Amino acid sequence: MRRLIIPFVLLAWLVLPLVFTTDSTLGLMVFAAINLIQAIGLSLLFGFAGQISLGQAGFFGIGAYVSAIAATRLGVPPLLGMVAATIVPAILAYLVGRPILRLKGYYLAMVTAGLGLIVHTVFVEWESMTGGYSGVANIPPLSIGSFAFDTPRAIYYFASGCAILVFVLAYRMIATSYGRAMRTTRESETAARSVGIDVSRLKAEVFALSAALSGFSGALYAHYVGYISPDTFTIDASINLLLALVVGGINSLWGAAVGAILLTFLPEWLHQLQNAYGIVFGAIVIVLLTIEPGGLIGLAQRLIEGVRARRARPQPGAA
Amino acid sequence: MDSAQLVQFAISGLTVGAIYALVGLGFNLIFNATDVINFAQGEFVMLGGVLACIAIGEWHWPLWLAIIATVAAVGALGALIDFGAVSRVRNGSVMTIVMITLGVSVVLKTATLLWVGPNPLYFDPFTAGPPLRVFGAVVQLQALWVIGIGGLAMAGLGIFFSRSALGREMLACAIDREAASLMGIDVRKMVRISFILSGALGALAGVLITPLTNATYDQGFTLALKGFAASALGGFGRSSSAIVGGLALGLIEAASVAVLPSGWKDSVALIVLILVLMIKPSGLLGGRAERRHTQAM
Amino acid sequence: MNGSAVLRSLVVAGSLLCLGSPLHAQETYKVGVSEPLSGGASSLGIPVVDSVKIAADAINAKGGVNGHQIELVIRDDQSKPDIAVQNFRRLAEEGVYAIIGPNQGSNMLAASAALQQAKIPACSFNNTISITKLGNPYIFRCQTSDADNTKAALTFARDKLKAANVGILYTSDAYGSDAYAALQVEAKAMGLPITGAEKVNYGATDTTAEWTKLLATKPAAIILWGSGSTMSIALRNGSQLGNTAPIIGSQGTAAAAIIKGAGAAAEGVYMVTLTAPDQVTAGQTDLAKIYKDKNGDDYQLTIYDTIGWDALHLVVKAIENAKGDRNAMREGFEQISKYELAAGTYTYTADNHEGLGVDSVWIVQVRDGRMVGVQHGF
Numbered sequence: 001m002r003r004l005i006i007p008f009v010l011l012a013w014l015v016l017p018l019v020f021t022t023d024s025t026l027g028l029m030v031f032a033a034i035n036l037i038q039a040i041g042l043s044l045l046f047g048f049a050g051q052i053s054l055g056q057a058g059f060f061g062i063g064a065y066v067s068a069i070a071a072t073r074l075g076v077p078p079l080l081g082m083v084a085a086t087i088v089p090a091i092l093a094y095l096v097g098r099p100i101l102r103l104k105g106y107y108l109a110m111v112t113a114g115l116g117l118i119v120h121t122v123f124v125e126w127e128s129m130t131g132g133y134s135g136v137a138n139i140p141p142l143s144i145g146s147f148a149f150d151t152p153r154a155i156y157y158f159a160s161g162c163a164i165l166v167f168v169l170a171y172r173m174i175a176t177s178y179g180r181a182m183r184t185t186r187e188s189e190t191a192a193r194s195v196g197i198d199v200s201r202l203k204a205e206v207f208a209l210s211a212a213l214s215g216f217s218g219a220l221y222a223h224y225v226g227y228i229s230p231d232t233f234t235i236d237a238s239i240n241l242l243l244a245l246v247v248g249g250i251n252s253l254w255g256a257a258v259g260a261i262l263l264t265f266l267p268e269w270l271h272q273l274q275n276a277y278g279i280v281f282g283a284i285v286i287v288l289l290t291i292e293p294g295g296l297i298g299l300a301q302r303l304i305e306g307v308r309a310r311r312a313r314p315q316p317g318a319a
Numbered sequence: 320m321d322s323a324q325l326v327q328f329a330i331s332g333l334t335v336g337a338i339y340a341l342v343g344l345g346f347n348l349i350f351n352a353t354d355v356i357n358f359a360q361g362e363f364v365m366l367g368g369v370l371a372c373i374a375i376g377e378w379h380w381p382l383w384l385a386i387i388a389t390v391a392a393v394g395a396l397g398a399l400i401d402f403g404a405v406s407r408v409r410n411g412s413v414m415t416i417v418m419i420t421l422g423v424s425v426v427l428k429t430a431t432l433l434w435v436g437p438n439p440l441y442f443d444p445f446t447a448g449p450p451l452r453v454f455g456a457v458v459q460l461q462a463l464w465v466i467g468i469g470g471l472a473m474a475g476l477g478i479f480f481s482r483s484a485l486g487r488e489m490l491a492c493a494i495d496r497e498a499a500s501l502m503g504i505d506v507r508k509m510v511r512i513s514f515i516l517s518g519a520l521g522a523l524a525g526v527l528i529t530p531l532t533n534a535t536y537d538q539g540f541t542l543a544l545k546g547f548a549a550s551a552l553g554g555f556g557r558s559s560s561a562i563v564g565g566l567a568l569g570l571i572e573a574a575s576v577a578v579l580p581s582g583w584k585d586s587v588a589l590i591v592l593i594l595v596l597m598i599k600p601s602g603l604l605g606g607r608a609e610r611r612h613t614q615a616m
Numbered sequence: 617m618n619g620s621a622v623l624r625s626l627v628v629a630g631s632l633l634c635l636g637s638p639l640h641a642q643e644t645y646k647v648g649v650s651e652p653l654s655g656g657a658s659s660l661g662i663p664v665v666d667s668v669k670i671a672a673d674a675i676n677a678k679g680g681v682n683g684h685q686i687e688l689v690i691r692d693d694q695s696k697p698d699i700a701v702q703n704f705r706r707l708a709e710e711g712v713y714a715i716i717g718p719n720q721g722s723n724m725l726a727a728s729a730a731l732q733q734a735k736i737p738a739c740s741f742n743n744t745i746s747i748t749k750l751g752n753p754y755i756f757r758c759q760t761s762d763a764d765n766t767k768a769a770l771t772f773a774r775d776k777l778k779a780a781n782v783g784i785l786y787t788s789d790a791y792g793s794d795a796y797a798a799l800q801v802e803a804k805a806m807g808l809p810i811t812g813a814e815k816v817n818y819g820a821t822d823t824t825a826e827w828t829k830l831l832a833t834k835p836a837a838i839i840l841w842g843s844g845s846t847m848s849i850a851l852r853n854g855s856q857l858g859n860t861a862p863i864i865g866s867q868g869t870a871a872a873a874i875i876k877g878a879g880a881a882a883e884g885v886y887m888v889t890l891t892a893p894d895q896v897t898a899g900q901t902d903l904a905k906i907y908k909d910k911n912g913d914d915y916q917l918t919i920y921d922t923i924g925w926d927a928l929h930l931v932v933k934a935i936e937n938a939k940g941d942r943n944a945m946r947e948g949f950e951q952i953s954k955y956e957l958a959a960g961t962y963t964y965t966a967d968n969h970e971g972l973g974v975d976s977v978w979i980v981q982v983r984d985g986r987m988v989g990v991q992h993g994f
Binding site: 324327328330331332334335338432436437438439440441443450457459528531532533535537538541572573576577580581582584585 | 654656658659788814815816817819820821822824825826828829832844845848849856857858871873874876877879
């Protein structure tokens with residue numbers, strides 16, 4: 001059964017644009033892919049290595065600005081700009097991460113929230129570079145050679161292709177010894193140290209990885225929308241990403257996928273609610289976490305286990 | 320820049336700092352008893368301000384009644400949050416509770432928006448009259464109320480935690496939950512009480528600061544961030560640290576306006592906080608005892 | 617029926633339910649509305665959408681356009697640029713004739729490319745100068761540009777207040793900083809010195825430090841440019857610090873909630889806006905009657921009551937000019953000339969998408985807590 005998942009996802013990836021033909025639905029799926037890449041980064045950091053971050057929108061923004069400024073001012077090809085947009089936040093996160101990741105829990109939450117706010121201030125204040133609140137306009141679409149990804153369908157295949165690739169790589173990563181070291185660090189840093197894991201280095205590395213993924217998706221966002229301004233990279237965006245991930249489930253990468261889909265589609269499905277949307281979303285968070293800290297995926301696993309337990313013999317292939 | 324301006328910057332800083340300190344006290348309280356940071360603390364403050372505005376502006380209640388009713392209502396809300404969600408978390412970690420309080424803050428913020436709308440609310444200062452003049456600089460009368468009542472609240476909490484049996488039991492819970500439970504302390508009850516107290520204290524802060532800051536549905540998180548920074552800067556675990564941290568934070572912000580473009584104001588305080596936490600994670604006043612909070616959870 | 621069709625019909629059904637219109641979708645002209653109904657800018661978006669709905673009812677009651685009823689398709693952009701882009705795409709797919717909105721300059725800039733692909737006009741409600749300078753022929757401004765608003769403010773300071781110089785206090789958001797840039801250009805052109813300029817963070821809860829710094833430069837008049845709660849705090853703080861220089865506030869300050877919040881500190885403050893609530897112009901008669909019937913005789917029209925009404929009337933005029941041809945809507949808009957509506961007199965041409973000019977700008981003064989017209993047109 002598990003072996004069938006990957007081909008099924010790939011098939012769905014190819015076929016979906018034939019089912020959902022409108023640009024707006026494809027556009028929504030591009031946003032879902034962008035959110036998924038970010039959510040995977042945060043899932044690795046928070047779910048697997050146990051380090052919270054309320055500043056992901058800052059790295060998302062750095063990636064967006066690096067690639068946008070490189071393309072509009074220096075004429076750097078977007079693909080190269082995206083590489084820079086991945087590396088720059090990673091380096092910054094690694095440098096900042098070494099000292100701040102010594103902090104725990106809510107200290108880390110608040111300090112990363114503070115970092116996000118500082119980065120936001122830089123976007124606003126460094127006007128000569130970022131255009132201040134007016135932002136950066138006319139960002140060219142992604143292109144490889146002479147082929148430009150300027151239709152929603154083309155960018156859909158690119159963005160979601162990247163997202164699936166990132167997902168598969170992350171899935172493999174958590175199965176390696178490095179992935180085990182991450183989980184050990186989450187459970188007990190003392191235990192991790194005692195088995196020879198360089199805990200502070202590992203935490204900084206995973207922080208840098210999550211920043212890289214956020215930066216990459218930020219660059220995708222910039223080239224897809226064509227315009228960026230500080231409004232997009234706020235603390236609210238960081239909180240929404242974190243809450244969506246937690247609702248999906250932090251103990252599994254599938255939780256990140258569910259979270260990214262909810263983050264993108266839920267406001268669309270519930271757009272008639274207008275301001276009441278926040279109440280519904282907040283209530284989902286409260287109720288779900290009270291019942292099951294593992295989120296929707298945790299809930300699903302519990303239900304499946306319950307069904308299995310009720311049956312006398314576990315039947316093969318039930319999951 | 321003449322001396323009157325310097326004094327004015329200092330007074331501006333102290334006024335703003337007193338606000339942060341008051342918000343920080345509420346953080347300190349739940350933390351003391353439960354080792355949990357309540358991310359909805361800023362919403363408690365915001366709700367305190369909004370409810371007082373409604374009671375005074377629309378229902379024409381006298382000020383004292385509005386204050387008591389608001390403090391009681393938000394205290395009850397604190398109890399409800401603990402009763403309805405926090406106490407029911409199934410084998411959850413502290414982080415799960417933090418996420419739930421984040422969810423609560425989203426709900427409270429949105430509900431307030433739906434109820435009173437996005438426009439700023441306001442009521443007049445407790446005492447009317449022109450501001451005081453000190454060395455050519457201006458002191459808003461409401462700032463004196465904030466500092467005065469904030470100081471009283473701090474002193475009261477200090478006595479509560481050091482003298483009363485309940486206060487000591489709460490402190491014991493924070494230091495070691497399991498040991499406290501073995502000693503026969505009802506840990507659940509302590510958590511409930513701390514949520515009530517922090518709701519009440521947050522609401523009090525909201526009522527006091529609204530004549531200075533207005534009350535808007537979306538100001539909770541910024542207040543929470545600053546209040547947390549005040550607590551962390553001073554060092555969690557004792558009430559006086561929130562006051563010292565808050566005032567220091569306010570002064571740093573005012574000083575930054577004097578020398579930097581004012582857009583950096585919010586960030587400068589956070590940069591200082593991050594630097595302090597990197598160098599001395601237990602905060603300015605914190606000793607070795609408080610270290611456990613930052614280093615082990 | 618595939619997934620998108622289901623989704624689409626749900627959306628249509630939803631918006632119909634929302635409006636309570638009869639179900640004859642084929643015969644109507646659809647007009648899209650993408651406005652902030654939630655999030656930071658919703659205090660502006662909600663009254664504007666109300667005003668658009670009132671205009672639709674009024675127009676439909678008179679028989680619609682060319683015998684077709686107007687059907688509004690309203691979507692919330694949540695004050696977020698990415699949602700605005702999404703809304704523009706979706707509305708274009710629904711076959712709307714024009715899009716009314718958005719409110720924030722950043723959202724218009726974000727949705728610009730999607731609009732250009734859709735090839736339908738948008739009536740944008742913001743003052744941000746750059747939106748009509750993008751080279752996007754489908755963006756039409758249904759408001760005054762801050763180039764005109766700042767010009768009016770400075771001219772008023774120089775000519776009526778006889779100020780020899782000005783000091784500026786503005787908010788850090790796009791609204792404030794964009795206007796600050798315009799103020800610098802305009803003041804230089806007028807030869808009016810700027811003694812000092814201080815930026816306050818959007819949403820700031822204390823501005824005394826910034827005021828201290830600004831007042832030290834001894835300005836003869838103060839320009840206050842921004843919006844939201846911070847504006848009423850700024851007015852209070854200025855008066856507490858003993859400021860006696862006259863203040864000219866932006867459109868964002870000319871709101872009842874802000875004047876109420878500032879209390880006595882708002883008395884005598886001048887504001888740049890598009891309506892003088894105490895005076896009903898010829899173009900406002902119909903609209904004022906509707907609002908007064910609804911809210912009582914005391915009701916004074918706000919700028920948001922007028923611009924939504926105007927925008928839908930402009931769209932209707934453009935549909936008439938285009939003879940119902942959706943592909944000719946841009947040209948239909950560009951043929952609108954000297955059309956007097958509630959907020960002013962609109963003229964668009966192929967080169968000028970500004971609509972209103974400095975002749976539509978009002979300076980009002982707060983007296984006894986209410987705005988009173990002082991000067992109309994510059």
